[in-house]
Amino acid sequence: xxxxxxxGYVVSTIKHASFEGCRLLIAQPVDEKDAxxxxxxVVIDPxxxxxxxxxxxxxxxxxxxEHLKDPKSPGRWWVQAIVDPERSLxx
Amino acid sequence: MRLGTVIGRVTLSVRHRAFSGERLLIALPxxxxxxxxxxxxxxxxxxxxxxxxxxxxxxxxxxxGEASHPFPKPTPVDAYCSALVDDVFFQAxxxxx
Numbered sequence: 001x002x003x004x005x006x007x008g009y010v011v012s013t014i015k016h017a018s019f020e021g022c023r024l025l026i027a028q029p030v031d032e033k034d035a036x037x038x039x040x041x042v043v044i045d046p047x048x049x050x051x052x053x054x055x056x057x058x059x060x061x062x063x064x065x066e067h068l069k070d071p072k073s074p075g076r077w078w079v080q081a082i083v084d085p086e087r088s089l090x091x
Numbered sequence: 092m093r094l095g096t097v098i099g100r101v102t103l104s105v106r107h108r109a110f111s112g113e114r115l116l117i118a119l120p121x122x123x124x125x126x127x128x129x130x131x132x133x134x135x136x137x138x139x140x141x142x143x144x145x146x147x148x149x150x151x152x153x154x155x156g157e158a159s160h161p162f163p164k165p166t167p168v169d170a171y172c173s174a175l176v177d178d179v180f181f182q183a184x185x186x187x188x
Contacts, residue, residue: 008126008181010094012151014142015174016161024151024174026094026181028123036123039133040181042092042151042174052185061157072161074153074173077092 001080004029004057006049010042018065018073025049027057027077044068044078054083092151092173094121097144101137109166114140116172118152126181140172149176 004027012024023045031037034054043057044064058080065073095118103110119132139158144150151174158171 007183008179010151010174010176011178011180012174012176015151019174026126026179039093039120039122040126042094051182061160065160074157074160074171075092076153076155076157 001056001058002029003032003054003083004041004043005034005054006051006079007040008051016074018068018070018075019044022068023048025079027055027079029057030054041077044075047079047082049079049082054085054088055079056081056083092153094126094176094179095119095136095138095150095152096121096132097138097146097148097150098135099146107167109162109164114143116140116144116150118150118170118172120152126179127183136170138170138172139168142172142175144172144175149179150174151176 007028008026010024027043028040029038061076064075099117101115116138118138122131124131153171153173159168
């Protein structure tokens with residue numbers, strides 16, 4: 001689980017069949033000061049996250065394969081939670 | 092899944108028995124700055140491709156254990172091309188209101 005900020009989205013016609021109908025967002029992992037930390041990840045978004053929202057992304061591929069109902073899905077990162085900006089304690 | 096740009100292909104003469112009719116690409120994974128500047132890629136990696144990505148194309152690369160999941164038998168694959176990207180929208184900072 002990593003803190004990340006949604007910075008964009010991806011349009012893809014030809015993709016693995018398990019991703020059909022999924023929202024593919026670009027999540028930039030960030031440190032405690034919201035500075036970029038590591039390469040941006042394309043994540044599957046079951047929650048309906050908006051652009052520039054801070055989220056927690058999870059690398060639990062087994063949950064994602066269950067969610068997509070495809071045991072052969074190559075997906076790994078997905079949006080697990082949206083951070084409440086007014087209640088975050090990190091400074 | 093990381094984004095990457097295809098810069099080449101690999102042809103094998105001797106291969107693991109699980110590989111047959113494989114298509115291998117060389118791709119530069121995007122770093123934190125690449126979407127804005129086109130620079131700052133990570134080191135190139137070899138990617139297994141079943142979708143037919145072309146040179147110069149942007150792809151989505153599934154890595155680690157998940158990369159070998161699409162195969163019917165255990166296959167030693169560490170990076171798998173799971174999406175051909177038509178368009179990328181990226182905004183590095185939230186616009187001021």
